[in-house]
Amino acid sequence: MHFIPKTAALLLSVQLISAQVFAADYRDNPFTLTYEGALSANVAGQVNIHPVRYQLNNIEIAANVYTPAGYNATNKHPQPKYPAIVIAHPNGGVKEQVAGLYAQRLAELGYIAITADAAYQGASGGLPRNVDKPAHRIEDIHGMADFIAQFAGVDHSRIGLLGICGGGGYALKAAQTDKRFVAVATLSLFNSGRVRSNGYMDSALDTIQQRLQSASAARAEEAATGKVRYVGDAKLSDAQIAALPFELYRQGFDYYWKTHAHPNSSFRYTESSLLSLMNFDAVSNMDLLQQPLLLIAGSKADSLYMTQEAFQLASKAASKQLYLIEGATHIETYWQPKYVSQAVRELAKFFGGTLQGPLPSTASQKDE
Template sequence: MKKNRKIRNNILLVMLMATGIIGSAQNEIDKPFGLVYRDAISENIPGKVNIHPVTYKLNDIEIAANIYTPANYDPAGKIPAVVVAHPNGGVKEQVAGLYAQLLAEQGYISIVADAAYQGASGGTPRNVDIPQNRIEDIHGMADFITQYEGVNADKIGLLGICGGGGYSLKAAQSDKRFKAIATLSMFNSGLVRRNGFMNSQVNTIQERLKKASEARAQEAAGGEVIYAADNAIPTEEAELANIPYDLYREGYIYYGNTHKHPNSTFRYTMSSLLYLMTFDASTNMNLIDQPLLMIAGNKADTYYMTDEAYKKATNAKEKELFLIDGATHIQTYYVPEYVSQAMEKFSGFFGKHINPDA
């Protein structure tokens, strides 16, 4: 069975590399608004979903965000809104933007912002990846969108994707402005940075903490910032085929080829590990008393993270775990069939809990 699976993976990989999954045009960043996902908005047309690039300050850092407004947008209205948190290393122009646009097509105002220190947002050094910052980003998006013209501040939903999903669970534990919480392919960043993916680095925890401590000391002394990962993304077929995990193999293709964006990077400061390795998105899940929907692919090698967090959400007003048949983690980002299934669930979930009159 393992041999057959490897053969299937290699065949799929060749197909992906040859076809670019959805076409080489997806790689072009000269599109309006810099969006790199399929069927992205190319121009703002009256009477249709529109996109509005905005900036705002969060703790003295300028945040770059996109707000999507529905076709029936009325600045004087009271429209429910959804905050969307992007994956680790991702930016607002990729999968988070796709789901934000699709939510706007369902009648919601949606916002997706680049994390502080990442993407087009400000903050130095670049690519700091501290959990509390990412959680604060989500609170900050809520701050901004509740003041936006036409938004009903009493009807705010939250959707977190991948790493943004883990941080959304944390944000929702205390921030009760979010009336309904959803995650897609949730990734527990702290768990993986500490133990390694599927507990593959448990034996090197102390060694990596030492490196993080040394990096922090070097930064404090005014030295060069050290990064835990560089920008080198494997692109050779043979190199990709040897990667044992679907998450990383397909992730390299998504971020390095088919949905590549210049602001998207796997880099993060080594000193960030001081915070990442003590973080766990699945702790205090009993604080979530809002409705909760968690979605993952039933073939996702990251599913164990969703499963653990979901089981701990014992006080959620109501909760549902939905598995997309046949989907891996990354495939929920772009494959039309899987995106469609996820959106059907999100539509029903948010419709029930923040837009019941639609």
């Protein structure tokens, strides 16, 4: 029997959730999850969440592992193992937001899923806080694979990777060299290096050298005095947000500051990080990525150009698919029920076809 996840029950459950406010107050959830329909307790025989911590390069990483209904780590009888999905969160995001939502949905389909706060961010360790360097984010993805491959019940030969927003760009880079990832998917891909260098939609090309000078000065100040400069932490009024030129940023402020706010989530990052960010391109060396690839984005997303570029350059992928969610913007793919259900459906088909293998008997009984 091959692992072909069933989506009908999931899609029905998504449709039954109110579309008016697809969010939840983190203060009302014991796991501080921010999305509507989030797990609030671990119940035997159902999808469960397991907060875990592990060491990665002497930094403590905080992660959540979601397990399918019927999962039993203490079962001593030989049984087929579960495929697993590693999920990389957006820039400024944390594991309790959109990454957690997609991890839970994938666990409902029979996968073991892990999402972790990036090193130096969220609930993970690392000083100074909010360092945002591509090498660290890529290493975070390798580290999640290290951990989940050894998690009870995981088939380490069937690990998939899903990167969301900035996590999508870092997922492409991680998978170029880490062939433990059998299949790679992105949702609303964001090429952090290109945007930090060129500006969003290439709107800041004329200030590249000026910003590099400022970042260099910030690095020098850190080395000389220990003082850390931050960027991206401005507090904007509703009027200022409404006046922002890009829909991604307008809707992003609403998502991260209001509807799905979490105290560990922040737009701020060390200015010296720009020395690494502005020299990074998520879609360089794409010939190294030879696994099956699925790129999902909203048809109305002003970030779509980054997904389209990655798709064009993925010339060596075993297979590649670009799926556009009609009518969706970048941020709406994070939470709108109708768009989330479409993305999950495509992920189910993709991972179901690329991470094939026998279903554990408990999951099989649930799906049949």
